Amino acid sequence: MQVSTVTASHGRIPFWCVATAITAAAIGVSAPSVAQTWQPSRPIRLLVPYAPGGSSDVIARAIATEMAKGLGKAVVVENKGGGQGTIATQEVARARPDGYTLLLGHVGTFAVNPATMPNLSYDVNKDFAPITLLARLPMVFAVASGTPANTLAEFVTLAKSKPGALNYGSAGNGSAGHLAFEMLKTAAGVDVTHVPYKGTGAQIADLLAGHIDAAAAGTPGLLPHVQAQKIRLIAVGSAKRLPVLPDLPTVAELGYPGFESSQWFGLLAPANTPPEVITRLNAEALKALRSDAVQHRLEHDSSETMGQGPAEFATFIKTEGERWAKVVQAARLQAN
Template sequence: MNRSSFPRRIGRRALCALALAAAGGAALAAPSASWPQRPIRLIVPYGPGGSSDVIARALAGEMSKSLGQSVFVDNKAGGQGTIAMLEAARATPDGYTVVLGHVGTLAVNPAMMAKLPYDPARDFAPVALLTRVPMLFAVGPRDRSATLPAFIAEAKAVPGRLNYGSAGNGSAGHLAFEMLKLRAGIDVTHVPYKGTGAQMTDLLAGTIEAASAGLPGFLPHVKAGRLRILAVGAAARLPAIPDVPTVAELGYPGFESSQWFGLLAPAGTPAPIVERLYQEAVKALGTPAVVHRLAEDSSTPTPLGPQEFARFIVAEQKRWGEVVRSARLTAD
């Protein structure tokens, strides 16, 4: 299967397959009325410390209280999220294994990887969309741009000379900046790093001029006067940085680039368990502890149920697939 045909095939059958999975499709056995009877593993496709880990642990803590069984986080980093997703896809569909899905693993990887080891449509039962984390665009001390229009003008004046960093090839920051490049018509060179921390080190050192990431990675350095956030990729300004405009405000209407996170179970998980997981996840999102923790990261709860989440995934595959193909991006 070649790279260009995979996303189109996903698009034609994804909605139907995801809807079947969301309804619990082909359950192996009727769920026990007393579920859960033992701890539930929440697999996270990335390492500790990032937005995915923060969201997973906040959610797991509250769901554990409500379910009466421990929901424990199991970080399985590597392979742009494919290691964790494949393990979750192969797990017994009994409600005791779930995975934190992400824009990268569900919408970007299908477009970037010619041989994706899992099928987002066939292998999972969507449970709930949980939250979104907007992407921001910032410059370090080496770049003197005070505004996004000034940075774009500088990039147009010296095509290919400016560099921007991301947490890795195919990461949310990578895709966000490529979307900006397409909309603004600029040529800025991508420098992939192994994680947000390494990217931030070089941005602060002036090795790269710009980067895109979520607010938590940038904010301490912004407060210290070492970085400057030029624009917010969300549809609206963020309460934590109300003076920073959105990309859309600055002449690119409709621009929206956010990471999003959702809960999935292996395909075949019984529909009543999927529904219970959805209800418990939404309940956890509404607790003061989770609301406060997510607000610290400018993460906005945006709960959607199984079928709505299924449709959302398909729409995001189309949107990010267009960015991947237009920018001619490929996996490492």
């Protein structure tokens, strides 16, 4: 068996036991000697680096509830917003690596911030022990009802006819919607002005009012207004169409092959957390992702449940960091 590792701040952590547990699970064989090695003796903290009510919070609470059933101890979600997610992320990076302090990682904190904040006090590839990728939430591109474009092609044509005249809103500088639209601008070769807001709610309110021409966001905040015919969707940023919006084409199939823009969420612990702890947390997280409760909750928000081994998730984080760094550089983005 090949031994997988993930880099930590004080060395390389072997994940052979994780591979054993995941392989056993994949073929339907229990692995009690591996997956049951560690048993928590007190509640576990799961820090979410954003305010309550958003997608990160929803996913964290759904996963925490189900993991607690398997672990036999509460998994307590704590929202610690601020610093574009750096406050909670830094706290977990410096926490004792014993399995009792976990982090809900996000594309913003693990892929965007390192590119826009060169002086981060932690290294996302060295100071954490990845557990698993939990879910992905595709970004959807929408236009205001008064914007004279019914398709992505029409929007691109309109934008090219009036460089810099059209604008789009986002939930803030460096947000998933901001990065998604900048990626679209680069792919389509258009000049559209960015208008940052303090949250998705304010952004959508101005889209409804016609104060901005377009926006990129997750489906939860947009669908009610689409159904009320107050805004129009022109494309989805995921690699494949959404079951809830089967007639909405992807950006990739509309002439921009390889385009993919989604928020993602993952579970991490501090670097040097013992392998047996990571093994158990990975097993319980994967079990939670397969539960009906989590499946139904995430499907409601058009999120796709994922699930990976720790080594695979570590590779994913590094790859995402490299991918989004190119978007940040092309858009010349800087943190507030």
